[in-house]
Amino acid sequence: MTRLLVTSVLIAIAATVATAWLAARTATRAITQEQGRSLTAEKGVYDLLTGYAATHADWSGAGGLIDARAAELGRRITLMTPDRTVIADSGGGSSLRTARPSALVDPLALDLGLVGGDERIDARAAGPFRVPAAERPLLQKAASDALACVRGTGIGATVEQLPSGRPAITLATPDPAAAGCVSSLRDLTTRSEAKALRTLGRSTARCLKIPVNYTVYVAPDFSAVLGKSGIDGGGPQDQIVPSESLFQSTRTKDVARIRTCLDSSRRAMLRKYVAPPALLFVTDPGAGADRTRFTLSPANTARIVATTGAVLLVTIVVTVLVGRRLVRPLRALTVAADQHTPAAVSRQDEIGLLARALHDSAERRDRAETQRRAMVSDVAHELRTPLTNIRSWLEAAQDDLAPTDAQLLTLLHEEAVQLQHIIDDLSDLAAADAGTLRVHPAPTVLRDLLAQVAEAHRAAADTAGVRLETATDGDPVLRADPVRLRQLLGNLVSNAIRYTPPGGSVTVRAHGSTITVRDTGVGISPDNLPKIFDRFWRADTSRSRATGGSGLGLPIARKLAEAHGGTLTADSTPGAGTTFTVRLPGQENRAL
Numbered sequence: 001m002t003r004l005l006v007t008s009v010l011i012a013i014a015a016t017v018a019t020a021w022l023a024a025r026t027a028t029r030a031i032t033q034e035q036g037r038s039l040t041a042e043k044g045v046y047d048l049l050t051g052y053a054a055t056h057a058d059w060s061g062a063g064g065l066i067d068a069r070a071a072e073l074g075r076r077i078t079l080m081t082p083d084r085t086v087i088a089d090s091g092g093g094s095s096l097r098t099a100r101p102s103a104l105v106d107p108l109a110l111d112l113g114l115v116g117g118d119e120r121i122d123a124r125a126a127g128p129f130r131v132p133a134a135e136r137p138l139l140q141k142a143a144s145d146a147l148a149c150v151r152g153t154g155i156g157a158t159v160e161q162l163p164s165g166r167p168a169i170t171l172a173t174p175d176p177a178a179a180g181c182v183s184s185l186r187d188l189t190t191r192s193e194a195k196a197l198r199t200l201g202r203s204t205a206r207c208l209k210i211p212v213n214y215t216v217y218v219a220p221d222f223s224a225v226l227g228k229s230g231i232d233g234g235g236p237q238d239q240i241v242p243s244e245s246l247f248q249s250t251r252t253k254d255v256a257r258i259r260t261c262l263d264s265s266r267r268a269m270l271r272k273y274v275a276p277p278a279l280l281f282v283t284d285p286g287a288g289a290d291r292t293r294f295t296l297s298p299a300n301t302a303r304i305v306a307t308t309g310a311v312l313l314v315t316i317v318v319t320v321l322v323g324r325r326l327v328r329p330l331r332a333l334t335v336a337a338d339q340h341t342p343a344a345v346s347r348q349d350e351i352g353l354l355a356r357a358l359h360d361s362a363e364r365r366d367r368a369e370t371q372r373r374a375m376v377s378d379v380a381h382e383l384r385t386p387l388t389n390i391r392s393w394l395e396a397a398q399d400d401l402a403p404t405d406a407q408l409l410t411l412l413h414e415e416a417v418q419l420q421h422i423i424d425d426l427s428d429l430a431a432a433d434a435g436t437l438r439v440h441p442a443p444t445v446l447r448d449l450l451a452q453v454a455e456a457h458r459a460a461a462d463t464a465g466v467r468l469e470t471a472t473d474g475d476p477v478l479r480a481d482p483v484r485l486r487q488l489l490g491n492l493v494s495n496a497i498r499y500t501p502p503g504g505s506v507t508v509r510a511h512g513s514t515i516t517v518r519d520t521g522v523g524i525s526p527d528n529l530p531k532i533f534d535r536f537w538r539a540d541t542s543r544s545r546a547t548g549g550s551g552l553g554l555p556i557a558r559k560l561a562e563a564h565g566g567t568l569t570a571d572s573t574p575g576a577g578t579t580f581t582v583r584l585p586g587q588e589n590r591a592l
Contacts, residue, residue: 004323005316012315016308041073042102042282046114049079053275054107054124054163062275063088078281079105087278096281106277108267121266124163127273128196129220131165135190142185143167149181157182166193166220189220200265207261216258224262326351333358379426386419425552428559439481439563446510447472449482453489454508457497465502466519468493473511478584480564488560488568491553492517492580499578513566518579524572532570533558 048069052062062079070077070090079087082104084097103111107122131139143159146169150157156172169182189197201216204224208216218224329351336343336355340362343355390412396402431437450470461468489508496506500521507518524532533554557580561568565585572578 004326005319008315008319009312012312016311020304041075042280043114045069045073045075045077045282046103046105046111046280049105049278049280050107050110050115050122051124053105053278054122054126056275057273059087059275059278066090073282074285076281076283076285078283080279080281082277082279084279091285096283099281099283101279102282103280104277105275105280107274108270109277121263121270125270125274126164127270128199129164129193131190132192133165135192136165138190139165139167139185139188142188143169146181146185150178153177153181164220186219186221193220196269200262200269203265203268204258204261207265208258216262218262222262222266224258226258329355337362383419383422386415386422389415390419422552425556428556437559437563439484439560441479441481441564444478444480444482444485446476446478446515449486450489450508450510450515453486453493456486456490457493460494461497461506464497464500466497466500467505468497469505469507471507471509473509476510476512478513480584484560484563488557488582489515489517491557492582495553496521496578496580504577513584515582515584516579517582518577520577523574523576523578524570525574529570529572533568 048065049062052065053059056062059079066077066079066088067090075090077088077090078096079089080096080101081087103114107125108120110120110122112118112120147157147159150169150171153175155175155178157178158170158172159167160170162168167185169185171178171182197218197220201218201224204216204218205214210216210226214226214228216224217227329347333343333351333355337358342359342362346352347355393402393408393412393415397404397408402408428437450472454468454470458468493506493508496517496519500506500519504520506520507516509516509518558568561582561584567583569581569583570578571581
């Protein structure tokens with residue numbers, strides 16, 4: 001009862017903990033998925049609005065774009081100035097003045113966590129660097145020539161149109177020869193581009209505070225180099241000067257400083273062409289701020305504790321009730337087993353099966369005890385008869401009532417042989433019951449073995465007036481213990497001769513691995529046929545040796561057949577005879 005209760009409580013605790021863990025894990029997973037969806041939505045909205053800001057000088061036309069995107073996502077999208085003045089809002093709801101914004105929309109200061117990479121200025125913000133339509137054919141022709149040159153080197157390439165209107169060639173595989181073809185397009189600038197890039201270079205030079213005879217040259221891809229001033233700022237008149245000669249510091253610092261000044265100057269030139277920075281809020285339509293956090297408040301904690309306690313209480317009560325119901329019939333079974341009486345349990349569950357099993361076990365035990373007592377009585381009876389005869393003859397000889405001649409010695413010898421025969425039979429049965437009855441298989445010619453058995457019992461058959469015959473189909477050879485097999489067949493033959501009247505016949509036949517012993521005797525009734533292999537059982541209820549042996553021959557024969565891995569069965573028709581069939585395992589072996 002205690003073990004059952006403890007086990008149930010442990011199971012309940014484990015179930016509660018597992019349920020709580022699973023609920024927390026599921027909630028966390030759902031929150032993570034929701035956060036992932038929110039982040040995806042925020043990225044899409046951010047990219048959309050950043051693209052709008054990069055190509056428009058204000059937010060006046062962003063309202064319709066925001067409403068359409070909010071309807072598509074099922075979210076509330078709000079755009080505010082840095083001082084929290086609403087620019088556009090896809091729907092009403094709670095105020096967002098104290099809420100945390102999803103992002104700051106500024107094409108000149110991109111949120112790298114949302115867009116990735118390391119470029120802080122949106123490429124779609126072209127401003128004064130946008131190529132006018134009238135100048136684009138020159139770049140298109142240069143792009144076509146460069147593409148033809150690249151293909152002439154056997155390298156694949158593609159042409160794409162940049163947001164500024166410039167064509168760009170992307171190589172499928174890096175190659176020095178192909179890169180030389182592309183360099184002509186990369187270095188080519190139109191008149192409007194050159195003007196804007198010169199302005200950007202001068203602004204960058206002022207930021208770097210370099211000597212007046214040096215300037216910064218900016219390429220169309222916004223890469224910059226330092227060089228000596230040329231005429232009218234049209235390009236480097238002399239050689240390009242490494243930055244280390246101007247800045248006595250490490251190269252990394254030089255590059256970072258040039259990049260910072262270049263980006264700062266570029267932002268200053270682009271600011272009037274892009275929309276001003278704005279705060280972006282992507283929230284649930286009616287909830288305001290997007291809260292996706294899982295918190296376990298004191299109330300929720302108390303609720304979990306109360307639920308767990310209730311589950312444990314119910315588990316204990318149910319366990320006690322079920323345990324008492326289980327223990328009651330078990331106690332009844334215990335009492336019945338102690339008192340050796342049938343258990344008064346009529347259930348159809350496992351306990352009912354146990355009760356019936358105990359009842360059957362008790363019946364088998366009683367039958368075994370009855371058989372044991374009967375066997376002891378039979379053994380005493382079988383041993384008493386020859387011992388009594390020996391004692392009687394010896395006492396008669398001592399009293400000079402019987403002559404001590406050869407006849408007396410013959411009688412005593414016969415009784416001793418009978419006594420030895422019974423003891424040997426009992427020893428064989430005991431060895432078979434203990435599993436120590438051993439056989440020593442060897443190639444055995446059945447024709448010769450049957451002849452030996454028939455010759456050994458020929459005299460008894462002639463005395464009884466019974467014809468003893470043998471027959472063999474072919475010349476089978478089996479692996480068997482010849483001594484034990486002769487003992488088995490000898491028991492069957494002697495039994496058949498004993499119960500066959502004069503003028504009858506006993507036939508021993510071998511066919512393959514099957515041997516039959518058939519007689520034309522009195523037969524066995526159907527009621528007695530199942531009992532013939534019981535120990536000490538004889539059809540002669542008076543147990544007289546005049547009509548039967550010790551009652552151990554057939555049980556020993558069956559044990560010997562089983563020791564060979566075979567079987568022994570009997571079929572009989574009253575008044576017509578009996579047939580014993582020995583089936584041994586394995587195929588016959590004709591090649592000895």
